[in-house]
Amino acid sequence: MIANRQVVLVVSGQEFWTTNTVLESTNWLLNPKTAENVVRSEFSTSADESSATSPLRVSLYQLGLDLDPDLFRICLNFVRYHSLVCSETQNLEGVLLTAKQLKLYDLVQVIERKKEEEKKSAEDLRRRQLVNIFNFAGWLHAETLKEVNYNCHPVQAAEVDFSGLDLSFVQAPGEAFIGVRSNFRKANFSNCRLYGANFRGADLSHACLRNADLRKADFRDAILVGADLCGCQVEHANFIGCTFDGAKMERLVGVGRSTLDAAMHSKLNEKSAAAQKKWYSPWT
Numbered sequence: 001m002i003a004n005r006q007v008v009l010v011v012s013g014q015e016f017w018t019t020n021t022v023l024e025s026t027n028w029l030l031n032p033k034t035a036e037n038v039v040r041s042e043f044s045t046s047a048d049e050s051s052a053t054s055p056l057r058v059s060l061y062q063l064g065l066d067l068d069p070d071l072f073r074i075c076l077n078f079v080r081y082h083s084l085v086c087s088e089t090q091n092l093e094g095v096l097l098t099a100k101q102l103k104l105y106d107l108v109q110v111i112e113r114k115k116e117e118e119k120k121s122a123e124d125l126r127r128r129q130l131v132n133i134f135n136f137a138g139w140l141h142a143e144t145l146k147e148v149n150y151n152c153h154p155v156q157a158a159e160v161d162f163s164g165l166d167l168s169f170v171q172a173p174g175e176a177f178i179g180v181r182s183n184f185r186k187a188n189f190s191n192c193r194l195y196g197a198n199f200r201g202a203d204l205s206h207a208c209l210r211n212a213d214l215r216k217a218d219f220r221d222a223i224l225v226g227a228d229l230c231g232c233q234v235e236h237a238n239f240i241g242c243t244f245d246g247a248k249m250e251r252l253v254g255v256g257r258s259t260l261d262a263a264m265h266s267k268l269n270e271k272s273a274a275a276q277k278k279w280y281s282p283w284t
Helices: 037-043 049-053 069-081 092-101 105-142 260-264 267-277
Strands: 006-011 014-019 056-059
Touching: 006 069, 014 069, 037 056, 069 092, 069 105, 092 105
Parallel strands: 006 056
Antiparallel strands: 006 014
């Protein structure tokens, strides 16, 4: 094909003008040199020299591609500039699917990386917001009631998925924390002040609560499978009905003044373990 020959790409009736040099700059379905046979035939030059110098028209519909022109434009611009040019209001998921149809895998990687970064950014923003809520509640609790009107509503943790979040070093009184039936899987509460916190019925499997202040905390019926409780203060904490399989509980402080020992040997815990194994003893 003649170098820098004009090419007209027809996408759902809309024309996109470019050159074969641009199309050949990226390894994708519309590269005239490396495309599949059915595509390459569309880009083949004519024996007539005059027609070879005229713009070459290629219909993507004839190639079996029914694409949205607006999404295709973003893909074509990526080929032109080797950069994702996309506004926040445009459908990034649609661009991703279009890029996959065009076998434009460089753009696919860029979009997937962008989505992952946005997800991490959203998680980090959510973590900062929660930390601010907890720390604000802790500040109110630290003041005397005569000086400050304690009017902080408890955090409705049942409405939030904390799994995987790092909330270490949060200073929060238990009065500002409600954890009933919440998902705290893999959450990091290490070094948190969760005095009197309500984790009743919460899922804390594989969560890290290392060195946390859990005095007077309510863990009744909570799932602590694989959780790390090493170094925690547990005076007057209630663990009745908890599931402890694989939990780490070294160097606990105040175990004798909590229900931990009783919970680990209680009939409730034994029945829970039996139910998980799906067998029952006729003598229980």
